[in-house]
Amino acid sequence: xxxxxxxxxxxxxxxxxxxxxxxxxxxxxxxxxxxxxxxxxxxxxxxxxxxxxxxxxxxxxxxxxxxxxxxxxxxxxxxxxxxxxxxxxxxxxxxxxxxxxxxxxxxxxxxxxxxxxxxxxxxxxxxxxxxxxxxxxxxxxxxxxxxxxxxxxxxxxxxxxxxxxxxxxxxxxxxxxxxxxxxxxxxxxxxxxxxxxxxxxxxxx
Numbered sequence: 001x002x003x004x005x006x007x008x009x010x011x012x013x014x015x016x017x018x019x020x021x022x023x024x025x026x027x028x029x030x031x032x033x034x035x036x037x038x039x040x041x042x043x044x045x046x047x048x049x050x051x052x053x054x055x056x057x058x059x060x061x062x063x064x065x066x067x068x069x070x071x072x073x074x075x076x077x078x079x080x081x082x083x084x085x086x087x088x089x090x091x092x093x094x095x096x097x098x099x100x101x102x103x104x105x106x107x108x109x110x111x112x113x114x115x116x117x118x119x120x121x122x123x124x125x126x127x128x129x130x131x132x133x134x135x136x137x138x139x140x141x142x143x144x145x146x147x148x149x150x151x152x153x154x155x156x157x158x159x160x161x162x163x164x165x166x167x168x169x170x171x172x173x174x175x176x177x178x179x180x181x182x183x184x185x186x187x188x189x190x191x192x193x194x195x196x197x198x199x200x201x202x203x204x205x
Contacts, residue, residue, distance in 0.1 A: 001055050002048060003030035005129045012130060012137055044152050045132030054125050054156045061121070062114050070110035077102035101194060108190060112183050119179065120172035124159045127151060 006029035033048070081102065115122075135149045153159040163171040 001051060002033035003027065004055070005033055005051070005133070006030040008126060008129050009133050009135050012126075012135060043132070044150075046128055046153070046155070050155055051128055054121070054128060058118060058121050058125050062118055065117055066110040066114040069113045070106045073109045074102055074106040077105060100197075104190060104193075108183075108186060112186075115179055115183075119176060123172050123174065124156060124163070127159055127163075128153060128156065 003026055006026040009029070010026060130149055131151050131153055133149070136146045137149065151159075151162075153162060167174075
């Protein structure tokens with residue numbers, strides 16, 4: 001968890017003030033977070049014990065949701081494939097695609113649904129992890145300056161209530177466009193891979 005915090009800070013930190021950190025920078029920052037040395041601390045920094053519950057909750061829910069959806073989608077795809085095989089004879093190419101691609105599609109659907117469903121919780125989790133770490137982010141409204149993170153959440157419940165009161169429901173979905181772009185590209189890669197794979201199989205038959 002402390003290493004997750006350190007990697008998250010490196011991810012959101014503005015390029016304007018980020019120094020050339022080494023490959024082991026997250027490890028050093030994580031160890032410093034645990035022992036309380038080597039990392040600038042503030043009174044707003046939440047203790048690790050306060051971050052355990054939201055971090056574990058997010059991880060467990062993500063695993064449960066993705067596992068259930070993956071099995072459900074895979075069951076539907078396999079049943080559909082089985083019925084199509086009974087209805088009409090399939091080519092060797094289609095048989096090979098039916099053997100491998102349902103798993104890929106199920107994994108894609110599981111990851112997409114779990115990320116979308118848990119995005120509000122992920123927003124809360126990220127804000128709790130970077131609070132008090134002197135993180136500076138880009139001002140996306142103006143585009144030429146940086147802004148410090150000056151939140152003062154007392155915990156998960158306070159963070160949820162504050163976001164809902166000050167930013168509304170849409171406050172939980174800030175940055176959601178990046179998720180849309182990510183899975184759009186992922187879907188495109190899957191489709192291109194299917195086309196290439198089917199073409200190679202047809203040429204080899």
